[in-house]
Amino acid sequence: MTFELKPFRIGPIEIDLPLVLAALAGYSDQPFRMLCRDMGAPFCATEMLLDKSLLLNQKLRRRLVQLCDGDHPLAGQLIGGEPHEMAAAAVQLSEMGLDVIDLNFACPVRKALSRHRGGYLMKEPARAIAITQAVLAAVDRPVTLKLRKSFDEADRDHAALWQIAEGAFDAGAAAICIHARSVEAKYSGKADWDLLARVKQRFADRVIIGSGDVRSAQAAIDMLAATGVDAATAARGALGNPWIFRQVRDLAAGRPPHEPSLAEQHETLRRHFDHAVTVYGPKRGPRIMRKFGIRYARTHPHPKAVRMAFVAVKTPDQWHTVLDRHYEQ
Ligand SMILES: Cc1cc2nc3c(=O)[nH]c(=O)nc-3n(C[C@H](O)[C@H](O)[C@H](O)COP(=O)(O)O)c2cc1C
Numbered sequence: 001m002t003f004e005l006k007p008f009r010i011g012p013i014e015i016d017l018p019l020v021l022a023a024l025a026g027y028s029d030q031p032f033r034m035l036c037r038d039m040g041a042p043f044c045a046t047e048m049l050l051d052k053s054l055l056l057n058q059k060l061r062r063r064l065v066q067l068c069d070g071d072h073p074l075a076g077q078l079i080g081g082e083p084h085e086m087a088a089a090a091v092q093l094s095e096m097g098l099d100v101i102d103l104n105f106a107c108p109v110r111k112a113l114s115r116h117r118g119g120y121l122m123k124e125p126a127r128a129i130a131i132t133q134a135v136l137a138a139v140d141r142p143v144t145l146k147l148r149k150s151f152d153e154a155d156r157d158h159a160a161l162w163q164i165a166e167g168a169f170d171a172g173a174a175a176i177c178i179h180a181r182s183v184e185a186k187y188s189g190k191a192d193w194d195l196l197a198r199v200k201q202r203f204a205d206r207v208i209i210g211s212g213d214v215r216s217a218q219a220a221i222d223m224l225a226a227t228g229v230d231a232a233t234a235a236r237g238a239l240g241n242p243w244i245f246r247q248v249r250d251l252a253a254g255r256p257p258h259e260p261s262l263a264e265q266h267e268t269l270r271r272h273f274d275h276a277v278t279v280y281g282p283k284r285g286p287r288i289m290r291k292f293g294i295r296y297a298r299t300h301p302h303p304k305a306v307r308m309a310f311v312a313v314k315t316p317d318q319w320h321t322v323l324d325r326h327y328e329q
Helices: 030-038 058-064 083-096 110-114 118-123 125-138 159-171 193-202 217-227 244-252 262-299 303-311 316-326
Strands: 008-010 013-015 019-021 044-050 074-079 100-105 143-150 175-182 208-211 231-234
Touching: 019 030, 019 044, 019 244, 030 044, 030 262, 074 083, 083 100, 083 125, 100 118, 100 125, 110 118, 118 125, 118 143, 118 159, 125 143, 125 159, 143 159, 159 175, 159 193, 175 193, 193 208, 193 217, 208 217, 217 231, 217 244, 262 303, 262 316, 303 316
Parallel strands: 019 231, 044 074, 074 100, 100 143, 143 175, 175 208, 208 231
Antiparallel strands: 008 013
């Protein structure tokens, strides 16, 4: 069986594969994005960036947003609650060279909600639209939104979703990505793909990106086929498996999905680690890579032992020892 993977657009940017790397706090940093691009990811998003932090000073901005030449097209994702601050932070991201500004109205973390940011905006559609309008007026590049299906799990009519989507598209938003869970559900329970299909039907000529339960390349194809969304996001499905972008092309072409050998995993994990140490230095790099190692362990034939080994890593030497011990054929 083959499946047609259609390109899609975010404003003027043509994206040749309908599977993109999601915004992932703590994970979609420059080293991981570049690795995913090597595997075929056509478009990536930064981790969410607090608007107020971006406005503090240039040094902090450069620390928070690490860019490099090949890392395009790239969406910079903003989280905040005030239209003027979100607009000012969007200007900073534009000046730094981000290609798309993505607005996070989806984050379920308690701190964000208590400060009326992220998923809280699913309770305040008028404010979400005001933020979108302010950002659109401030920048000269595509603006996209990340929404949840609703705030409350019990909400069955998704009035806020319809209202924000309508208002944002009318204002000129280039695309909307929907994580098909409620804010209350956080990351658990099944994502509501039926709702994604309804959103795509209602906004047939707009760009809709689906998020939720794309845990494998097959699941990405299943979402595209079942819902008709223009693209899907690889989120937890890319953690530990950046090969997902290559695998989706394999499956679509009717080939068995590429399964990386241990030697290939070794080489990939080494490359990812070396890049992280270049970006973060030999002290911070290994700490940051520990959590990636734990995710990579799931593709290993002995996941438990490998996970435990990565948990203990503190130095570059220890990382390479884990690779030599567990990833030799
Ligand atoms: C560790 C982690 C961090 C995340 N960080 C962000 C983020 O910064 N911004 C965002 O919009 N979504 C974030 N998400 C949500 C994902 O982008 C995605 O919408 C969600 O995980 C659903 O997809 P999945 O079920 O395929 O994982 C995060 C998810 C995880 C698991």
